[in-house]
Amino acid sequence: MNKTIVLPLSDFSALARTGGSVVGKAEGYANPIVVAQVSDGMFAALDALCTHAGCNVAYNALNLTLDCPCHGSTYELDGTVISGPAPRPLKKFTASSDGTNVTVTLP
Numbered sequence: 001m002n003k004t005i006v007l008p009l010s011d012f013s014a015l016a017r018t019g020g021s022v023v024g025k026a027e028g029y030a031n032p033i034v035v036a037q038v039s040d041g042m043f044a045a046l047d048a049l050c051t052h053a054g055c056n057v058a059y060n061a062l063n064l065t066l067d068c069p070c071h072g073s074t075y076e077l078d079g080t081v082i083s084g085p086a087p088r089p090l091k092k093f094t095a096s097s098d099g100t101n102v103t104v105t106l107p
């Protein structure tokens, strides 16, 4: 069964603006998750653990990518690897918002 996590925008103020993002752990999922508002009211959520050596990726609002600070891997917002050394894509989750909360659906 899918599990959802709900992030109230009032509690996660960074998510309330386009370009903002948060990285954190949620109950029921082992890895950290990155959530970003990529354009007005549109959200992306992915497993934040870089598939190279396990650093946390960060949302890059300028390039609309997820960037790993450790060895420079970059990923598309759908998780696809743009440049390595990351060997595999990031897992992407469904994310949506009703303007009050952001809801992320975990596998």
Ligand code: FES
Pocket: 050, 051, 052, 053, 054, 055, 068, 069, 070, 071, 072, 073, 084, 085, 086
């Ligand atoms: S851990 Fe991300 S590029 Fe190495």
